[in-house]
Amino acid sequence: MNSLAEPKSWEKVFWPVAAATLLLAVWHYSVRWTATSIFPSPLQVEKGIVELFHKHVLWQDIVSSLRRVVIGFGAATVVGVPLGLSLGWYPAANQVVNPVMQILRPISPIAWIPVAIIFFGVGEYAAIFLIFLGAFFPIVVACVNGVSNVPSVYRRAGRNFGLAPSQLLAKVVFPAALPQIIVGLRLALGIAWLVVVAAEMVAVDSGLGYLVIDSRNSGKRYDLVVAAMLIIGVIGLALDLGIRRLETIKSIRWGFGNGS
Amino acid sequence: MALREVALSPQRALAAKLCVNHLSMVFTRDGKSTPVLQDITLEVSEGEFVCLVGPSGCGKSTLLNAIGGLLAPTAGTVFIDNEAVRGPDPRRIFVFQERGVFPWLTVEGNIAFGLFKLSRSEREERVAHYVKMVGLQGFEEAYPSELSGGMKQRLEVARALAVNPDMLYLDEPFGALDSITRHIMRGELLRIWETERKTIVFVTHDIDEAVQLADRVVILSARPAAIQRIVNIDISHPRDISSPRYLELRDGILQQIGLAHKI
Ligand SMILES: Nc1ncnc2c1ncn2[C@@H]1O[C@H](COP(=O)(O)OP(=O)(O)OP(=O)(O)O)[C@@H](O)[C@H]1O
Numbered sequence: 041m042n043s044l045a046e047p048k049s050w051e052k053v054f055w056p057v058a059a060a061t062l063l064l065a066v067w068h069y070s071v072r073w074t075a076t077s078i079f080p081s082p083l084q085v086e087k088g089i090v091e092l093f094h095k096h097v098l099w100q101d102i103v104s105s106l107r108r109v110v111i112g113f114g115a116a117t118v119v120g121v122p123l124g125l126s127l128g129w130y131p132a133a134n135q136v137v138n139p140v141m142q143i144l145r146p147i148s149p150i151a152w153i154p155v156a157i158i159f160f161g162v163g164e165y166a167a168i169f170l171i172f173l174g175a176f177f178p179i180v181v182a183c184v185n186g187v188s189n190v191p192s193v194y195r196r197a198g199r200n201f202g203l204a205p206s207q208l209l210a211k212v213v214f215p216a217a218l219p220q221i222i223v224g225l226r227l228a229l230g231i232a233w234l235v236v237v238a239a240e241m242v243a244v245d246s247g248l249g250y251l252v253i254d255s256r257n258s259g260k261r262y263d264l265v266v267a268a269m270l271i272i273g274v275i276g277l278a279l280d281l282g283i284r285r286l287e288t289i290k291s292i293r294w295g296f297g298n299g300s
Numbered sequence: 301m302a303l304r305e306v307a308l309s310p311q312r313a314l315a316a317k318l319c320v321n322h323l324s325m326v327f328t329r330d331g332k333s334t335p336v337l338q339d340i341t342l343e344v345s346e347g348e349f350v351c352l353v354g355p356s357g358c359g360k361s362t363l364l365n366a367i368g369g370l371l372a373p374t375a376g377t378v379f380i381d382n383e384a385v386r387g388p389d390p391r392r393i394f395v396f397q398e399r400g401v402f403p404w405l406t407v408e409g410n411i412a413f414g415l416f417k418l419s420r421s422e423r424e425e426r427v428a429h430y431v432k433m434v435g436l437q438g439f440e441e442a443y444p445s446e447l448s449g450g451m452k453q454r455l456e457v458a459r460a461l462a463v464n465p466d467m468l469y470l471d472e473p474f475g476a477l478d479s480i481t482r483h484i485m486r487g488e489l490l491r492i493w494e495t496e497r498k499t500i501v502f503v504t505h506d507i508d509e510a511v512q513l514a515d516r517v518v519i520l521s522a523r524p525a526a527i528q529r530i531v532n533i534d535i536s537h538p539r540d541i542s543s544p545r546y547l548e549l550r551d552g553i554l555q556q557i558g559l560a561h562k563i
């Protein structure tokens with residue numbers, strides 16, 4: 041078979057559907073054969089999803105989670121992009137800040153929960169702070185790398201046409217670094233969505249993370265737990281698809297492999 | 301008009317526009333120093349077309365970048381109009397060997413890049429003129445990733461010409477073009493040079509290209525580059541590339557570089 045040939049269109053749909061069906065089947069029969077009374081079967085989860093959708097509070101939970109992500113991720117973007125661009129632009133400043141960043145960056149936002157609670161108390165701000173932390177470092181690092189990876193020929197061309205340093209940053213370095221910055225934003229949004237669920241399990245009493253933990257605590261409703269997990273997955277996928285649309289903008293697309 | 305001025309004042313025409321004075325360049329990387337340019341001294345007159353030829357890796361691009369103020373030389377100075385060059389200047393535009401068209405801008409955006417001081421209508425007129433000159437009509441809205449290698453080179457030449465510089469530094473600008481387009485672009489460049497009397501420093505690998513274009517061909521040695529010889533091309537334009545004089549000059553240069561002209 042020619043590996044370069046495009047798969048036929050029915051194959052593109054058929055195989056993923058087959059894989060998902062197989063997974064559901066394995067799940068279904070595992071539950072049946074082990075005769076567990078705790079872990080729900082796919083059908084029970086499906087009923088759970090329907091139940092959640094009929095409960096008004098699901099929409100509020102989704103909105104709460106999204107709001108926290110928008111605020112936390114938005115703040116990380118607003119602070120992180122200019123900071124990262126500046127650090128990339130002034131390598132001397134980056135050398136000063138970089139060691140601290142490299143130590144803080146690998147710390148999971150989950151480890152910050154106690155600190156966040158000391159700073160902000162149990163509540164909304166602590167959750168948003170954790171999301172901010174999770175999104176902030178990947179954004180800064182992507183901007184620093186993006187700026188320092190700009191091919192020197194673009195900078196030379198920009199300088200040649202008489203651009204002042206600030207114009208060079210705005211008209212050459214920033215657009216040249218944008219594809220890498222967008223990769224960083226995408227990564228950061230994914231992390232923000234991971235962190236919001238974790239933060240909501242401890243710091244607040246609303247949102248999808250709270251829905252998961254609350255379904256377990258109030259009556260061991262594991263069908264609702266798994267249903268909420270699936271909803272979290274689907275929304276995370278939707279967020280990722282949304283931000284990936286940025287990669288198709290014409291003035292950015294060149295930076296993503298087969299740019300045509 | 302520029303032509304008449306030159307004709308009326310021969311001294312001005314001969315005044316050194318560019319003066320490279322004992323230029324040396326040593327790159328230091330990982331504690332190892334590589335001398336690349338060795339005591340280059342060269343004068344280029346106003347309106348002259350000079351080609352730099354030399355073996356690959358000898359330092360042609362380095363020399364051009366130093367002349368353009370984009371690289372600080374280790375020793376020596378470059379003067380333009382009797383002023384030491386301290387940095388790049390929009391009156392002297394580069395076409396880079398590494399291809400400097402901006403992939404985030406359209407063809408129009410690239411050509412208009414250096415025209416930010418012009419009014420909108422002037423800018424549009426200028427862009428349209430140069431789009432047409434390099435044959436990119438119909439691609440005004442296209443991005444460089446949608447263009448062929450040769451089209452990108454033409455685009456970069458158009459971007460350079462659009463700001464109407466008095467000097468052009470061209471680093472193998474036609475290297476990626478097919479021989480037909482290259483021929484057309486050479487003719488176009490000569491036409492622009494003759495009508496606008498720009499001073500041109502042109503780096504090329506191609507001896508034939510050098511002899512077809514230049515007033516003088518500067519032959520550089522292998523790294524560290526030193527000037528081996530400067531050949532005056534005393535044939536008037538348009539040049540007959542099968543004339544005995546053309547062949548004589550070309551073969552002389554080939555011999556100087558150490559290439560037999562039989563393959
Ligand atoms: N920034 C740099 N640091 C260290 N070495 C360099 C640097 N730039 C160029 N060189 C070295 O200087 C030498 C000359 O390079 P240059 O690009 O000027 O050659 P060139 O004559 O233009 O070659 P080509 O014809 O292949 O374009 C090369 O050996 C290269 O490795």
Ligand SMILES: [Mg+2]
Pocket residue numbers: 360361362397471
């Ligand atoms: Mg070169």
